[in-house]
Amino acid sequence: MKKKTVIFMSGSGTNAEALLAYSRKSDCGFEVSALFTDRPDRCRAFEIGKKFNCEVLSYDIFEYYKVHGETGIGLLNARRNQLRDLWTLEVEKVIDRAGYRPDFLLLAGFEPLSNITRDFVTLNVHPGDLTVERNGKRFLNGLALRPIELAILEKFPYLKSSVIIAQPYTGKDEDVDSGPILGISKPMPIDFMGHSLEELRSADAARPAKRPKNHIDILHEVANHNQDLLKKCGDHVIFPQAADDYAKGLFEIRDGRTFFKGEPIKTVEYGTDSKIPIPED
Numbered sequence: 581m582k583k584k585t586v587i588f589m590s591g592s593g594t595n596a597e598a599l600l601a602y603s604r605k606s607d608c609g610f611e612v613s614a615l616f617t618d619r620p621d622r623c624r625a626f627e628i629g630k631k632f633n634c635e636v637l638s639y640d641i642f643e644y645y646k647v648h649g650e651t652g653i654g655l656l657n658a659r660r661n662q663l664r665d666l667w668t669l670e671v672e673k674v675i676d677r678a679g680y681r682p683d684f685l686l687l688a689g690f691e692p693l694s695n696i697t698r699d700f701v702t703l704n705v706h707p708g709d710l711t712v713e714r715n716g717k718r719f720l721n722g723l724a725l726r727p728i729e730l731a732i733l734e735k736f737p738y739l740k741s742s743v744i745i746a747q748p749y750t751g752k753d754e755d756v757d758s759g760p761i762l763g764i765s766k767p768m769p770i771d772f773m774g775h776s777l778e779e780l781r782s783a784d785a786a787r788p789a790k791r792p793k794n795h796i797d798i799l800h801e802v803a804n805h806n807q808d809l810l811k812k813c814g815d816h817v818i819f820p821q822a823a824d825d826y827a828k829g830l831f832e833i834r835d836g837r838t839f840f841k842g843e844p845i846k847t848v849e850y851g852t853d854s855k856i857p858i859p860e861d
Contacts, residue, residue: 583683583827588690595688602820609827705819709740721757725803738767741814743822761847763822765814818850
């Protein structure tokens with residue numbers, strides 16, 4: 581029997597579309613019960629839901645914070661952190677009232693940090709190779725475009741996407757993207773868009789300590805361009821396959837180790853027509 585899942589999304593939803601399209605395969609191990617969005621007026625959830633005949637659930641996070649007297653949703657203080665947990669409980673109620681009992685969740689460009697991962701196994705795709713470590717810590721973790729920017733600035737020859745089992749948010753930067761790595765994509769060469777590494781490093785060094793949301797420089801533009809490319813050859817390739825293999829029970833997490841088909845692994849490299857388990861170091 582296929583496992584039930586709900587896809588969470590906040591923006592353009594290209595990963596959600598890739599997951600939905602893949603789920604229509606007769607041998608896929610999961611089926612999508614619904615889409616959920618935290619920003620119903622700002623994303624493509626309803627458009628995508630109509631395209632795939634999939635119900636859309638929503639609970640506006642901006643409206644929730646506004647009703648509770650907050651002008652923003654950033655986790656800047658204890659009050660906003662508390663509201664995030666309360667909002668998450670309301671999200672779970674929305675899913676429950678709709679009659680869904682998902683076996684696991686899929687985060688497809690879902691922006692709010694949320695501890696829904698405490699109550700559901702939750703898979704997420706990340707724009708960085710999380711197998712890369714420095715000083716015993718994952719180096720290309722982080723939010724938004726920063727993993728791609730770091731890869732560029734550190735002169736990585738390629739970019740990769742990773743699929744992880746997302747962990748509860750602790751408030752510590754080093755704990756972001758710390759879950760088991762189920763899959764990575766094949767390497768994608770970086771497109772510098774005609775800029776030199778020196779130019780991009782200079783742009784990074786010139787950024788203000790508190791960077792405004794609307795601050796766009798050449799490093800941002802190059803990273804954003806490469807993220808779009810990586811979604812197509814990385815996210816859209818590995819996320820559906822890793823979710824499928826997870827739904828079919830091919831992955832196990834035991835004593836902090838990841839197993840694939842019963843064998844201990846570091847991760848699995850997924851290609852369009854290939855699947856290569858990478859053994860533990």
